[in-house]
Amino acid sequence: MNIDDFDDKEYKNHKENKNSQDDFEEVCYLCRRSESKVGKMIHIPNNITICSDCMQKTFDTINKGDNPYMKMMGFPPNMFHLSNEIPGMQKVKKKSEEKVTEEKEEFDRKKLPSPHIIKASLDEFIIGQEHAKKVISVAVYNHYKRIGADPVKDVEIEKSNMLMIGPTGSGKTYLVKTLARLLNVPLAITDATSLTEAGYIGDDVESVISKLLQAAGNDVKKAERGIVFIDEIDKIAKKRNTNSRDVSGESVQQGLLQLLEGSDVEVPVGASSKNAMVPMTTVNTKNILFICGGAFPDLDKIIKSRLNKQSSIGFKADLKDKYDEDMNLLQKVTVDDLREYGMIPEFLGRLPILYSLEMLTKEMLVKVLMEPKNAILKQYQSLLAMDEVELVFDPEALEAIAEKALEKKTGARALRAILEDIMLDIMYEIPKDDNIGRVIITRDYIEGKGGPVIEMRGIGKHKVIAANN
Structure with missing residues (x-):
């Protein structure tokens, strides 16, 4: 169409429409990812655009002879619920160049605050817990130094995963939330009570990484330097005196081993569960900091029993009720106490930093x-x-x-x-x-x-x- 065919008013409208169209980019009809993330779209009838990943998955599904999804070859318009869709267009607003540059910016170790600055920031929001704040500040500082620094020859620095023990209401979750906000890194908070062994009703251990990916806006690079806080970790202790399969106890601890140590995990993009129509992406957990926390009820009885073993008749004997009124008995916890509680040695070995929070006075x-x-x-x-x-x-x-x-x-x-x-x-x-x-x-x-x-x-x-x- 030539410009000469327009009068001034028509040409102005045409130019405005063209500029407004340039502000948007196409998104996949199925996975909702934009063209800037997945590359050039495939156009099919009815103004539908699909990314190459979803198109391949669709073909794989259709090629199965006995699959129940043959109807999907027609791509009915109401097959999926479309969110963030602009009426009349299967497109989303393009991100500005500044935001794209900001997202692609690499992690800068020099911008990381030192431990005393991290603790001072935590002091503004959290009362007491001086030892816990000092431990978590040093551990986080060392972890992100490990990510940002060039690898040292012949020296491999391991992750600073943490196990945080504290009575209910002592500030475990609030401490991690405040820390993630101060460091401006993605944070995923999940509950260990919902985790089960793969194949059973409940969430697989990979769902922990799915939540982190969602918190990072589906940015894999950003998610790979985030923080995962697994609360109620004491609920996956080995069950005692049970004849049924322990699908939410020791088996979950076994499933978390590779995540804590560092491995490649396949997780769905933009969804909480895996299925044939959801694209998958790979997230490496090597640089993800895992913090596990729990109240560990009745752990104080195990600690007290260990400390009272020396009680006997004699001048140097400890009284059996010596620790009955000790409000901070959890401060004396050891790895052996946690093993007796039901945590397996392999799991505890991947959480090298162990500390307890104080009971609030x-x-x-x-x-x-x-x-x-x-x-x-x-x-x-x-x-x-x-x-x-x-x-x-x-x-x-x-x-x-x-x-x-x-x-x-x-x-x-x-x-x-x-x-x-x-x-x-x-x-x-x-x-x-x-x-x-x-x-x-x-x-x-x-x-x-x-x-x-x-x-x-x-x-x-x-x-x-x-x-x-």
């Missing part, structure tokens, strides 16, 4: 309420500040909240539930009166013996809200 819980950047009290104070009301907690009130949390024995998790209950009436009543200027939470209000102190603007103090029942 009353003083630590008070600090958790007040000091972190995103402390719970600061959140409530910000909410009331939007109504131009100042929220103040008496020091004794904070101690009362911490005491209630200790009774629940769920660590820092209990603080939010207690505060939600305490603040319910206040958050409900305060917006009714624009004259309220300050709310002071007292110990009596926490214990249900009175109400909070309300200060009206320019008037004085009086209590107006009844105590919780």
